[in-house]
Amino acid sequence: MSESDPTPTLRIEQREGADILVLPPRLDAEQVAASWGLLAAKGRRWRVDASRLVSSDGAGLAFLWSLQKKNGADISGLNSSMLALLAPFDALALEPEARPPGRESVFVIVGRLGAGFFSDLSDQIAFVGRFFSMLGACLLRPRLVRWNDMWLTAQQAGVNALLVAGIVSFLTGMIMAFQSAVPLKQFGVDIFVVNLVALALLRELGPIMTAVVLAGRSGSAFAAEIGTMKVNEEVNALETMGLDPMRFLVVPRVLAGFIVTPALTIYANVLGVAGGFVVMMTQGFPFAALWNQLVSAVGVTDVMTGVIKSFVFGLLVAGVGCLRGLQTGTGASAVGKSTTSAVVSGIFLIVVTDAIFAAVFYVLKW
Amino acid sequence: MVTGDPIIQVRGLTAAYGDSIILEGLNFEIRRGEVFVILGGSGCGKSTLLKHLIGLIPPAAGEILIDGRDFGSATGRERARILEMFGVTYQSGALFGSLTLSENITLALEEFTDLPAAARELVARMKLALVGLEQFGGHFPSEVSGGMQKRAAIARAMALDPLVLFLDEPSAGLDPVTSAGLDDLIRTLNRTLGVTFVIVSHELPSIYAVADRVIMLDQSTKGIIAEGAPDFLRDHDTNPFVHAFFHREPGEGAR
Numbered sequence: 001m002s003e004s005d006p007t008p009t010l011r012i013e014q015r016e017g018a019d020i021l022v023l024p025p026r027l028d029a030e031q032v033a034a035s036w037g038l039l040a041a042k043g044r045r046w047r048v049d050a051s052r053l054v055s056s057d058g059a060g061l062a063f064l065w066s067l068q069k070k071n072g073a074d075i076s077g078l079n080s081s082m083l084a085l086l087a088p089f090d091a092l093a094l095e096p097e098a099r100p101p102g103r104e105s106v107f108v109i110v111g112r113l114g115a116g117f118f119s120d121l122s123d124q125i126a127f128v129g130r131f132f133s134m135l136g137a138c139l140l141r142p143r144l145v146r147w148n149d150m151w152l153t154a155q156q157a158g159v160n161a162l163l164v165a166g167i168v169s170f171l172t173g174m175i176m177a178f179q180s181a182v183p184l185k186q187f188g189v190d191i192f193v194v195n196l197v198a199l200a201l202l203r204e205l206g207p208i209m210t211a212v213v214l215a216g217r218s219g220s221a222f223a224a225e226i227g228t229m230k231v232n233e234e235v236n237a238l239e240t241m242g243l244d245p246m247r248f249l250v251v252p253r254v255l256a257g258f259i260v261t262p263a264l265t266i267y268a269n270v271l272g273v274a275g276g277f278v279v280m281m282t283q284g285f286p287f288a289a290l291w292n293q294l295v296s297a298v299g300v301t302d303v304m305t306g307v308i309k310s311f312v313f314g315l316l317v318a319g320v321g322c323l324r325g326l327q328t329g330t331g332a333s334a335v336g337k338s339t340t341s342a343v344v345s346g347i348f349l350i351v352v353t354d355a356i357f358a359a360v361f362y363v364l365k366w
Numbered sequence: 367m368v369t370g371d372p373i374i375q376v377r378g379l380t381a382a383y384g385d386s387i388i389l390e391g392l393n394f395e396i397r398r399g400e401v402f403v404i405l406g407g408s409g410c411g412k413s414t415l416l417k418h419l420i421g422l423i424p425p426a427a428g429e430i431l432i433d434g435r436d437f438g439s440a441t442g443r444e445r446a447r448i449l450e451m452f453g454v455t456y457q458s459g460a461l462f463g464s465l466t467l468s469e470n471i472t473l474a475l476e477e478f479t480d481l482p483a484a485a486r487e488l489v490a491r492m493k494l495a496l497v498g499l500e501q502f503g504g505h506f507p508s509e510v511s512g513g514m515q516k517r518a519a520i521a522r523a524m525a526l527d528p529l530v531l532f533l534d535e536p537s538a539g540l541d542p543v544t545s546a547g548l549d550d551l552i553r554t555l556n557r558t559l560g561v562t563f564v565i566v567s568h569e570l571p572s573i574y575a576v577a578d579r580v581i582m583l584d585q586s587t588k589g590i591i592a593e594g595a596p597d598f599l600r601d602h603d604t605n606p607f608v609h610a611f612f613h614r615e616p617g618e619g620a621r
Contacts (some may be wrong), residue, residue, distance in 0.1 A: 233460035240420050241474050242449040 008052075010035045021046045021073075023053040027060030039066050051077030056085065065089050127323045131254065134246045149252040157218035157318075158260035162267065165213045169268035172205060173197055173275025181283060190283070194290055195297040197276035202298060206269040207306045208354060211313035214261055215346030219321035222253050223342035226325025227335040235326070250322040257318025258311060265310035269303075301366045309357050316353060317346040373398045373530060373562055374419060378428035381414050388414050390588040392428070394581055396530075401556055401563040401576045403596070405611065406583035412566045413457065415583065416534055419564060420454050421445065450478070453523030454532045459515035461507040467494060467518045468503030474525045493521040496551060498544075513540045517548070524555070530562045531555070537569045549575040570614070582608055 008024035010031050021038070024031065038046070048067060056064065064086060067073040078086075138144045176197045184190045226249050229235050238245050277290050324342040328334045372395035379392040388411040396402045404412050417423045418430060421437050430437045432448045440448055461470050471490035475481055481489070487503075494500045497517035499510075507515050516536065523531055533552075537545040549572050555561045556576075567573055573580065573596050580599065582592040584607060592599050592608040600612035609615070 229463075232463070233456040233458055234462055236417075236422055237454065237456060237460040237462070239422065240449060240452060240454040241477075242446050243474070243477060 018047060021048045023050045025052050025054050027053060027056040029057055029059035032059040032063045039071055046071055046073040048073050048075040049077055050075050053082060061085055130246055131250060134251055138251055144247060146252045150255050153253050153256035154260050157256055158264055161213060161217055165210055165264050165268050166271045168209055169272040170275040173272035174279050177276040177279035191293050193280060194293040198273050198294055198298050199302060201272040202269050202302045202306045206272055207265045207310040207313060210265045210268045211317055211350045212347055215317045215343050219317045219342045219346040220339045222321030223325040223338045224335055226322055227328035227338045230328040231335060253322055254318040257314040261314025262307050262310045305361055305366055312353055313350050316349045320345045320349060371398055373433055375431040379425050380427040381418055382426040396564060399560045399562055400578040403565045403567055403573050403577040403580040405568060405580050410583045410585040412583060413534055416532055416566050420452055420532055451529040453528035455519040455523045457534045459519040461515055461519055463507055466504050466506055470522045471525045478526060493524055497521045513544055533565045535566055537572050545572060552576045
């Protein structure tokens, strides 16, 4: 060993027939990484010469502490500043915290999922109850509604969605017309493409696609806005100011969704049918023929079933967005979670409700 | 301004999140017109206790009486009447991000009073002036510094001239001058208007400056380990943690 060693490292020396661990002037993470294995030697108590050691980083201290406490090593020559650095850890066990076992029994997992489902369900029922009681109060005293917030939300959820909802719907109409024109032409009934496109759009696709667009654009936005307010304690602040978050945050948004969705749906229906017409006109059908076919194919109930559904979809998407926002836990990741959950629950509710509507309309022969 | 009769009485309060008990069997009262400070090391449940006092979390056991009425069982109008007595500021400020500082204050006035808009705005500007922010009424919370947000939150809490003001760590993150100004403000409001203050804090200088009485919470016993005037506790309390806290000694402090 020489003092001029360019990068002095930890080494083992033979002195008086015993292995001695000689620590370098500076014990850092690099050297500790290379030497950590020495600690694992079972039943071997090291003799350590620390007389050259003058500085150490966190890893070096961990190595020294392990030598001292785990290995029971006999460390000689530690200088006073090193002793002072080690002092705060002298009396501590520093054992890793006992974690619950990583694998849980399948019963626990199923039980927890079940309990989670029912508590979520009861939250939703409580939320619906509180919402409607507040809505009732607001209808009796319209002054309670924050109309400015409502119109602002309606603008963001509705007017600003015109472009995307319009394009989606127009293209869907075109695609359906293209796809169905070929097989129907084989039977010489390609004028019935109009029936197909119009009925599918008005009764099903128009309301559903509009609601999905709303879930993606606005349901998620509601959850993120309210969720962030929750994380920042703004919702708590409202509550302690005696201002009901249900009235302040939820009612304006849900009312906006309720008003905007049917309007968007009608607009999307018109554009979807127009998309179909454009395709058919390129196939040589005159507008008048298409229009006559449309008028004869579509009844008032077809338009109304779609619009009725869209009222309910608007209510559900906006409501579940607000609910997920209010359910937000703490931390930034909680906002992301509730946003995702708002979209997923929104789309799920749309499809389930649509199935129920389909059954009801079938029974009613609408 | 301490008149002696209690405005808040806490009896056998146990605070818990699910199965984990934070505080157990707390008994104390806050008197009308006093500046009452809740002390304790980090994580001992100070903010949790505050949230119970303002009714955000229902007690797991025990009761909280506000002006003799049980807060836990109060619903609807009675609860609203209790909340009207309160002004609260949160650690983060919790200003409404979509409203300007001035609108944050006028919101409550708009909801609870019939004042015309001009009067509401003037009241808001005066409340902001109390905390030195009269120039910033038109700014949004995101456009001012953290300390300013905190002061604006105090101005908002005072909007309806509450009987009791709850402040959660009001001077944390403020520079010493602003912090001393805040202490002055607390003292002035307390002396002139008789506002009762309930403050969560661990800033010793500000505690000595404003507190009439303090309680100190402790994580290991989940209860109150000291109660009294801060000067008295500093000089006479024998509990090692209390002693270490008031004399800023390391070691015991980190419990």
